[in-house]
Amino acid sequence: MKVCFYGNTGHATTALAARNKLPGVQYTACCPSYPGENLNKLHTTAKKLGITLLQYSCLDEMLDAEKPDILVVDNRFAERYPVETKALLAGIHVYADKPIATNLSDLFDLYKTVRETGKHLWAMHTTRYELHFYTVRQLILNGAIGKVRMVNCQKSYRLGTRPDFFKKRETYGGTILWVSIHAIDMIRMVTGKECLSVYSTQSSADNFGNGEMEIIATSTLELEDNILATISTDYYRPANAHSHDDDRLRVVGTEGIIEAARRDGEHEVRLINASNNGFTPIKQLQPPMIFEDFVHTIEGRISGIFSMRETFLNAYTAIRAQESADKREVIRISHPVNFSFD
Amino acid sequence: MKVCFYGNTGHATTALAARNKLPGVQYTACCPSYPGENLNKLHTTAKKLGITLLQYSCLDEMLDAEKPDILVVDNRFAERYPVETKALLAGIHVYADKPIATNLSDLFDLYKTVRETGKHLWAMHTTRYELHFYTVRQLILNGAIGKVRMVNCQKSYRLGTRPDFFKKRETYGGTILWVSIHAIDMIRMVTGKECLSVYSTQSSADNFGNGEMEIIATSTLELEDNILATISTDYYRPANAHSHDDDRLRVVGTEGIIEAARRDGEHEVRLINASNNGFTPIKQLQPPMIFEDFVHTIEGRISGIFSMRETFLNAYTAIRAQESADKREVIRISHPVNFSFD
Numbered sequence: 001m002k003v004c005f006y007g008n009t010g011h012a013t014t015a016l017a018a019r020n021k022l023p024g025v026q027y028t029a030c031c032p033s034y035p036g037e038n039l040n041k042l043h044t045t046a047k048k049l050g051i052t053l054l055q056y057s058c059l060d061e062m063l064d065a066e067k068p069d070i071l072v073v074d075n076r077f078a079e080r081y082p083v084e085t086k087a088l089l090a091g092i093h094v095y096a097d098k099p100i101a102t103n104l105s106d107l108f109d110l111y112k113t114v115r116e117t118g119k120h121l122w123a124m125h126t127t128r129y130e131l132h133f134y135t136v137r138q139l140i141l142n143g144a145i146g147k148v149r150m151v152n153c154q155k156s157y158r159l160g161t162r163p164d165f166f167k168k169r170e171t172y173g174g175t176i177l178w179v180s181i182h183a184i185d186m187i188r189m190v191t192g193k194e195c196l197s198v199y200s201t202q203s204s205a206d207n208f209g210n211g212e213m214e215i216i217a218t219s220t221l222e223l224e225d226n227i228l229a230t231i232s233t234d235y236y237r238p239a240n241a242h243s244h245d246d247d248r249l250r251v252v253g254t255e256g257i258i259e260a261a262r263r264d265g266e267h268e269v270r271l272i273n274a275s276n277n278g279f280t281p282i283k284q285l286q287p288p289m290i291f292e293d294f295v296h297t298i299e300g301r302i303s304g305i306f307s308m309r310e311t312f313l314n315a316y317t318a319i320r321a322q323e324s325a326d327k328r329e330v331i332r333i334s335h336p337v338n339f340s341f342d
Numbered sequence: 343m344k345v346c347f348y349g350n351t352g353h354a355t356t357a358l359a360a361r362n363k364l365p366g367v368q369y370t371a372c373c374p375s376y377p378g379e380n381l382n383k384l385h386t387t388a389k390k391l392g393i394t395l396l397q398y399s400c401l402d403e404m405l406d407a408e409k410p411d412i413l414v415v416d417n418r419f420a421e422r423y424p425v426e427t428k429a430l431l432a433g434i435h436v437y438a439d440k441p442i443a444t445n446l447s448d449l450f451d452l453y454k455t456v457r458e459t460g461k462h463l464w465a466m467h468t469t470r471y472e473l474h475f476y477t478v479r480q481l482i483l484n485g486a487i488g489k490v491r492m493v494n495c496q497k498s499y500r501l502g503t504r505p506d507f508f509k510k511r512e513t514y515g516g517t518i519l520w521v522s523i524h525a526i527d528m529i530r531m532v533t534g535k536e537c538l539s540v541y542s543t544q545s546s547a548d549n550f551g552n553g554e555m556e557i558i559a560t561s562t563l564e565l566e567d568n569i570l571a572t573i574s575t576d577y578y579r580p581a582n583a584h585s586h587d588d589d590r591l592r593v594v595g596t597e598g599i600i601e602a603a604r605r606d607g608e609h610e611v612r613l614i615n616a617s618n619n620g621f622t623p624i625k626q627l628q629p630p631m632i633f634e635d636f637v638h639t640i641e642g643r644i645s646g647i648f649s650m651r652e653t654f655l656n657a658y659t660a661i662r663a664q665e666s667a668d669k670r671e672v673i674r675i676s677h678p679v680n681f682s683f684d
Contacts, residue, residue, distance in 0.1 A: 220562050274582065
């Protein structure tokens, strides 16, 4: 399979990272996704793996010349829908950074296109493939905490210097769609349940000159089966903190509580239940890599860790969560959408 | 000053705990606050301090005979208002467990009574007087994290076996009023700001036979100055956890993040800012004891840590937070109530 890259504003290099796991994949070319986009990081990462990416100046030219099997869509966050649609209609599978769409109309149209073309579209929900969060998922699936009742997620990032397109909702999409969506995925991952209502808040105050960008946001979800969940998102992680992120996941069950969080360095998993005291970190399990899993899924080797259905449900939930913050009201979802790909 | 006790369903013994700090205080008597209430724990705690409490069978009899200066009101959580009012009107200061009232009508009437009688009424917001949370407050007041932008609070308790009155809202009052109110106090403490809107969720499912008692609850607050806050409350802390509670406070500021949480045992305070790396716990400061501070306040020796105004504002905010969960809607507070005690 041949892979091309459209932009690199986010996690495109996760496709390259799986190279050694995917001997049948060729990474051939890239092109910028907006005028002046710098693709040096993508080229450097590729070169370290012995790959030279041919750079085109425009998407159509690249697609015509390369005819890739997979397009990595990593452009400005609010501009993915037309590109994803174009690729799918050209018979190309799409590996796009989240969000795959920033409004419901685009999302439902994208769903229609995926159904019609039969091509695969995955969002880069990288958190499912991080050792610690994956370990939490597996332990819960194995009954470590009984029935899940409540989930608390934290996304905290260093702000650093963000590209100019973060300053406008029109190109950035919004912090709930760019950051909190990871937490939405984590919550859906550990509960297996859908959101019935969501309430969010957000603020762009004191955002160090980043225009409309919301620097803090919260969401509260009520899920099926009376499960409650909270999300806290911020870009205020101090510059001299030892890591870019301070992401946390706490899952409260009827028979135990499990958490993944940084304590003094790298993420640990701690579990308190009848047979674990919470003092000894749990040995972490090794998941496959996300792009590896995507390619295997296209080939029919399905792991079940992630899917197109999850991709659409995460985007749907995040869009509704952002709608709540924008309208300052509770959004109720009487019947969870059934994104079906049978 | 003479102190008497009405019931012991909660934190009455915090009044006894300050005994050595208060040589001028005499603890003389107690009486049950509902038929069959067992006061053994109160008597045992008193005896360990060399105090014998005379036990009366009814409140009126105790007040007539003892004429206390302070009544410790620690009865069933939803039944405080008439007792507090009776004591205040009898010229007695009141040290009551939270909540001091469970509806706005009682709360405003209580405010009127306090204003008219000039007596002092404090709720037992013990968290302000815990070393770790007090240390967080002092560091923030000293500018350690710049401007506060977001607060995350967790209240997590072991369920154990709860008295029967927890099973009914009528006597219990509700989990937001009994537990989340501590977090409301923490949020108000570290921001110095009032709540402009609140949204809460709660669930009584899977509560191990505890009737109407909500076993999980969340609240999201928007405060003055675009500050956001979240509260997560649960009674699911596993029985074999090393402590009853796992309470946490995380405060995100423009120049740093500070947290108080249990990591491997007792609460630590960690700070990341320009001069702290978050790896070395911060030395904790020693606050006065809450009842000591209450007595000193009555005597005119005001520390400023807590007050009657805070007592009423916490109750007001908690009642609105519970109203949100009960009505399943966002509660907006266009003008924060000014509980004034000049």
